[in-house]
Amino acid sequence: MKKITLPLVALLILAACDNKPSQEKTENTKPDSTQNATAITNPNVTEWMSWEAGVDVAAVTDTSFKTPNVIVHVARMVNTPVGNAASGMILYQPDAKQQPVAMGFVSTNKTVGAYFGPKIFAGTPFEKAPVLDATITIKQDNKTATAKVVTGGHVFEVEMTDLGKPYLIDRKPSAMPPFYQQGVEMNAGTVKLKVDGKEVKLILPPKGISGGPAAVVSPNGVYAR
Numbered sequence: 001m002k003k004i005t006l007p008l009v010a011l012l013i014l015a016a017c018d019n020k021p022s023q024e025k026t027e028n029t030k031p032d033s034t035q036n037a038t039a040i041t042n043p044n045v046t047e048w049m050s051w052e053a054g055v056d057v058a059a060v061t062d063t064s065f066k067t068p069n070v071i072v073h074v075a076r077m078v079n080t081p082v083g084n085a086a087s088g089m090i091l092y093q094p095d096a097k098q099q100p101v102a103m104g105f106v107s108t109n110k111t112v113g114a115y116f117g118p119k120i121f122a123g124t125p126f127e128k129a130p131v132l133d134a135t136i137t138i139k140q141d142n143k144t145a146t147a148k149v150v151t152g153g154h155v156f157e158v159e160m161t162d163l164g165k166p167y168l169i170d171r172k173p174s175a176m177p178p179f180y181q182q183g184v185e186m187n188a189g190t191v192k193l194k195v196d197g198k199e200v201k202l203i204l205p206p207k208g209i210s211g212g213p214a215a216v217v218s219p220n221g222v223y224a225r
Helices: 008-012 110-120
Strands: 048-059 070-080 083-092 102-107 131-133 135-140 145-151 154-163 167-171 180-195 198-200 215-224
Touching: 048 110, 048 135, 048 145, 048 154, 048 180, 070 110, 070 135, 070 145, 083 110, 083 135, 083 145, 083 154, 102 110, 102 145, 110 131, 154 215
Parallel strands: 102 131
Antiparallel strands: 048 070, 048 215, 070 083, 083 102, 135 145, 145 154, 154 180, 167 180, 180 198, 180 215
């Protein structure tokens, strides 16, 4: 497997999660979307990506981790100015003393995958993250969602059940993430992850890398900056 050179310490700066992990079962509470109500109406943007059928989880595998060492953030279709493809990002580092098993943007189209770092995540540790070839399969309805990502010789499978009611998000840019976020989300009540066929126990922190819940299904949405 190609050695990943991006320092993990820099990578984890982006995960602005609280230090105290929550129970494995998340509450279906609606995040506050009323903050920064004085933001400019209809701001101009130069970069954007939209998606449909998104499955997002940012978690830890041990309470000793203060920021996520597991990220599966993928969508069945992602649209960008340079093309469209199933895409997202992956981080899996079960051992803090070792290089991640997998880390980077994943896509079925390298041109699309290469857009995310320098355009959407510019100015963050993900700006220079590698782009990995992947196959991505996502199934989603109002009750469950599954995502299967095959990349770098490994298979990541996420299953989300007990989905909450859909709600609208409108998050303004911050230090991380530095882009506008709009779309629809559903909180995941139960989240399971398998890596190479073996179940991995997850602990969900209060917030994920997007500033919202750590485990959500997102039927549609947009990032823009």
